[in-house]
Amino acid sequence: MMVPENSAIHAGKHGIHDQWSINEDHSNIVKFNSPFNSDYEIIESRIKKLVADAPGVIRERVGNHRKSKGPFTNKRICVC
Numbered sequence: 001m002m003v004p005e006n007s008a009i010h011a012g013k014h015g016i017h018d019q020w021s022i023n024e025d026h027s028n029i030v031k032f033n034s035p036f037n038s039d040y041e042i043i044e045s046r047i048k049k050l051v052a053d054a055p056g057v058i059r060e061r062v063g064n065h066r067k068s069k070g071p072f073t074n075k076r077i078c079v080c
Contacts, residue, residue, distance in 0.1 A: 020039075
């Protein structure tokens with residue numbers, strides 16, 4: 001193990017998501033010898049899901065932000 005677990009994972013406000021270990025050092029963790037590598041396939045599928053979910057996540061966040069600011073705010077959000 002090169003780093004402690006809490007240093008190697010992302011824990012956002014909704015908790016920890018999608019953890020798996022890759023048996024490589026820091027330099028090789030994102031280098032794959034083939035698109036058929038099982039680690040590559042896992043990462044590729046997760047990125048595709050993040051991209052597909054992004055428009056809905058953005059709409060939800062913008063809606064929540066607008067609700068929290070109330071109707072009399074002068075601030076604008078541009079989702080370009």
